[in-house]
Amino acid sequence: MKFLKWILIVFAVLGILFFFVVSPYMRTQTKKHSPEQTVTYDKNGLDLSVNYSSPSKKDRIIFGELVPYDVVWRTGANEPTTFSTKTDIKIEGKNLPAGTYSLWTRPSRQSWSVIFNKNIPTWGVSILSGGKETTRIIEEDLIEVEIPTEQTSETIENFTIDFDMQHELYMLMSWDRTLVKVPISK
Structure with a gap:
């Protein structure tokens, strides 16, 4: 005893x-x-921010190897990426209420599924899985949209998220030779 x-x-x-x-x-x-980055967009009645960790390519093959195809990715490194909006918005036509969400993706060769989840876990992957499984709670998914990928003309060394306003607002995610443009509207 x-x-x-x-x-x-x-x-x-x-x-x-x-x-x-x-x-x-x-x-x-x-x-x-994989340093922490924050990007914001505060124009046209929108107040958006994304907080993520930015890993480097370091001569690795990113999509299909480091980030496997057709498997949910924490979309960066370390803690899950968070997306915040102070107003109700639409992502690819689907309603996203004001709030803060974890942002997950499922990359494939021709498109990415972009997932906004109501739960924000403290770390993006499970330690017990050796980093192979995310800590995302599937039942907390609020919206999921399918976005086609584009090839970039140059290699992007660090995973980057940014906002770009052309004829409409996009959240851009880019790394290696891949670019994903997620449309955002009011």
Whole structure:
């Protein structure tokens, strides 16, 4: 009985150390390689922001290898990417109420599924899966849209999200030689 008590104490101490020491250290280290970025759009009655971590290509094959095709991706690195809007908007014609959402994608060769989810987990992938499974709660998906991909003329070294206003507003996601333009309207 005394032995079991000591084992429980040891596991409790290890859990506390992991939560307060190892986990914050790991987050700090991973952000050195995939720095946090925030992009905003505040015009035409819209107030939007996206917070994400921006990994680098580093001579790797990105889509189809590092980011597998037809598998949900946390859309960046580290914590899940978040998308915030202060007003109700439409994404590809589908209603997205004002709020903050986690943003997930499912890249394929010709298009990406772009998913806005009501739940924002603390980390984008599960540690127990070795980073192969996301922490997305499927039942919390609010909208999902299919967006065709475009090829870029030059290689983009860092995963980038930005806003671009041409004849309509787009949220752009680009990396390697791939560009996705998500239409946003009121």
